[in-house]
Amino acid sequence: MRSPNDSPTSSSGDNALIRKLERFSALACGDRLALDDLARTCEWVPPDRSIVTEGDASGAVLPLLEGLAYRHKDFRDGRRQIISLLVPGDMCGGHGRLSRPTNYGVRTLTRCKIARISRQGFVHLLDSHPAIAEALNEAALVEEAVLRTWIVNLGQRxxxxxxxxxxxxxxxxxxxxxxxxxxxxxxxxxxxxxxxxxxxxxxxxxxxxxxxxxxxxxxxxxxxxxxxxxxxxxxxxxxxxxxxxxxxxxxxxxxxxxxx
Amino acid sequence: MRSPNDSPTSSSGDNALIRKLERFSALACGDRLALDDLARTCEWVPPDRSIVTEGDASGAVLPLLEGLAYRHKDFRDGRRQIISLLVPGDMCGGHGRLSRPTNYGVRTLTRCKIARISRQGFVHLLDSHPAIAEALNEAALVEEAVLRTWIVNLGQRxxxxxxxxxxxxxxxxxxxxxxxxxxxxxxxxxxxxxxxxxxxxxxxxxxxxxxxxxxxxxxxxxxxxxxxxxxxxxxxxxxxxxxxxxxxxxxxxxxxxxxx
DNA sequence: CGGTTGATTGAGGCTGCTCAAAAGGTGTGG
DNA sequence: CCACACCTTTTGAGCAGCCTCAATCAACCG
Structure with a gap:
């Protein structure tokens, strides 16, 4: 039995990342355990806070476990573009094996629960759980499709x-x-x-x-x-x-x- | 010795796909050979021809080896958005392990040399050459960054x-x-x-x-x-x-x- | 040479922007 | 409980960036 409200640091049985990745690839029990492990080193962030700032090169990998957030790019003159909206299971930062400084920022919309994994730990996760790697990969391709659709939206409609x-x-x-x-x-x-x-x-x-x-x-x-x-x-x-x-x-x- | 003009089906020593992937990951000799192999089953396509049509579900993987092309989305009423421009080394179709019908088309700008790999063969390539898989992955992330930049461009400038x-x-x-x-x-x-x-x-x-x-x-x-x-x-x-x-x-x- | 495609130019109009002000809503402190 | 500040929403008026429609011009080609 588990209480219905998931307390901040407990790894709830209902992990958004797992739910998302299972749409793309059959996860073994060990895969799921590894993902649940991530939820142990996570933090809650209040609404309307910056999670990643443009140029961030920390290299951390930041899965969004709960809450809503968005990627954005700000201009000096005040113009601002929201690049994508993030739901639980999405990644706040880059999700490759290599770390690259971001050219965007990420902010929370609601209170968010965010795991924080070092690039190293992330690479290890991918290496030891190929099913996770594959699912993340496919997820990235869907994300790409969303970006393409936004381009069409902004350009033509x-x-x-x-x-x-x-x-x-x-x-x-x-x-x-x-x-x-x-x-x-x-x-x-x-x-x-x-x-x-x-x-x-x-x-x-x-x-x-x-x-x-x-x-x-x-x-x-x-x-x-x-x-x-x-x-x-x-x-x-x-x-x-x-x-x-x-x-x-x-x-x-x-x-x-x-x-x- | 190899003649400077690469004839249609000969695998030239200068493979754009290899050149691109090497920017992301160190390729072993075997990796390079496998990539050169792809160039054997390739075709030349004249300028301004459709390579992929929207809704295409053939599942083929189509690396662009030479020439320039673009991804686009057409509307019934004639509106048209070019979503991305492709240079040698880029992928014309989806580049994941799973095949999904495209929601875009691809056309050539110039004469293009395009390899054609079955999804099966592609998955096998990824499985047997992790360095290639990793490089393709990173390449996809750069592509994503380009898409994000286009969104900013269309939205704000x-x-x-x-x-x-x-x-x-x-x-x-x-x-x-x-x-x-x-x-x-x-x-x-x-x-x-x-x-x-x-x-x-x-x-x-x-x-x-x-x-x-x-x-x-x-x-x-x-x-x-x-x-x-x-x-x-x-x-x-x-x-x-x-x-x-x-x-x-x-x-x-x-x-x-x-x-x- | 006519036909076709793309570049260029002009006139006029609409979508979406700028500037400005007022109206609602919410939280804070007196 | 009211006064006040602050933010968001709403409304109005005027403007301009970009579009539409249309015609002309230039290049290429069979």
Whole structure:
């Protein structure tokens, strides 16, 4: 028996990292134990704190075990871009064998539980648990797909389409990690300024776009909580196809390919 | 002795994939031989041809050995986003152990030499050559950094800054793979419409932006060739920091991290 | 030589930005 | 409990960066 509230430093049986990696690769018991071990050297960070600062070269590997966070890049003149949103199971820093100074920062949105592993320990983990290495690898490829989708979003879509797409993607990801609220809504703990930084828009325009989506009875955003009223129509506006997020996967090799 | 022009199917001693991977990991002789082997089952593709179409699930792994190409996403209504530019050594398709249908297409810019490996063969390559697996991994992380930078570019920069950044990045990458021309310029075989598709701009505006950069004596673009007149000033306009492209690397683990 | 593709230029319009101010909300201290 | 500060949201007015549409020009090619 375990109490339902996981106390800060206990390794809960419900490890987000394990849950995520199991979407990509069958983990043996030993793999799971190793991952649970990480949760022993973890810390809680309050909301709106910097976890990684641009140029950070500490080399630590920082899996996000609980809470929400984001990667961002700040400019001297105040411009700011949110590069990706992080859910439990994602990595805050680089996840390769080699350590490289980051060209981005990471901040918490909510209170976060973060493990801290030395690069050395991480490399050892990969070497002694190939299944973990493989799963992390595949996870990185999905992350890449998300980045590509953001590029398309920023490059080609209008403000309201962009917003719709962000909300669709976030809805899917939050559902995937079991974070839907009772009424089917979900957290998105950003201010309108924050949404602007994610979408390449000003907060003023974000406000107007949200009003429009609300007026069209598609979605409401209030106090960091989103409720989607008509997912199908929102998806149509966003031209959202969730395939890139899924870990669905085909294990095979095959023959021809169209070379038109 | 080997003739200087590499004929289509001969494995040239100068394999772009090897050159690239060696930036990330020390390859043993056997690793290099295995990579050279790939060049035996390769094909030449003419310019402006589709290599991978969206939704492709063939599962083939397609390293680009020679030539230039790009990843892109097309919309039904004609909008089009170029997601990344590919140089020799890059992968055209997915490069994981698992095969997933692509949500993008790949087209050639110039004539391209492309190896074709079954997913099965690729997995076997990774399993039997850990150094290759590691190098591919690190390469994927650099690619991720490029995607992040494009997001920042599209989200926050004005048209002329975006253009400047693209040109700086491309200059660096072309230099890194030994593709600078005699006068220090380099190929960028895109039409102005193509540049627009990469930058989220219309070709009309691309044209005006290029005129402005030319008028400011920063750079000239003609016939798919770029000449940069004042790299320092261009870099300042673009706010370009090449660090994210480099394979420069620190092998260590280390202690503290700012937790402001 | 006509046909096609890409570059260039112009005019006008819309999306999204800037600047500014007011309105709500929340926490703090008196 | 009110006053105050601070932050976020909301609204308005005006502007501009970039787009749309359209036409011309240049280069290439069968």
């Amino acid at each position: 209008h403000a309201h389409e962009r917003m719709a797409h962000l909300l669709c993607e976030w809805a899917q990801r939050m559902a995937d990690c079991g974070r839907l609220l009772a009424h089917g809504g979900f957290e998105l703990p950003l201010t309108q300024q924050g949404l602007g930084a994610a979408l390449g828009l000003t907060s003023v325009h974000v406000n107007r776009v949200l009003q429009r989506l609300r007026a069209e009875n598609l979605v409401a955003f209030q106090n960091g909580t989103v409720r989607i009223f008509d997912f199908d129509r929102l998806r149509a506006v966003a031209d959202f196809d969730p395939a890139y997020l899924s870990a669905r996967v085909l294990r095979e090799a095959s023959p021809a390919l169209p070379m038109d | 004005h048209a002329h800054e975006r253009m400047a950044h693209l040109l700086c990045e491309w200059a660096q990458r072309m230099a890194d793979c030994g593709r600078l021309l005699a006068h220090g310029g380099f190929e960028l075989p895109l039409t102005q419409q193509g540049l627009g598709a990469a930058l989220g701009l219309t070709s009309v505006h691309v044209n005006r932006v290029l005129q402005r950069l030319r008028a400011e004596n920063l750079v000239a673009f003609q016939n798919g060739t770029v000449r940069i007149f004042d790299f320092d000033r261009l870099r300042a306009v673009a706010d370009f920091d090449p660090a994210y492209l480099s394979a420069r690397v620190l092998r260590e683990a280390s202690p503290a991290l700012p937790m402001d």
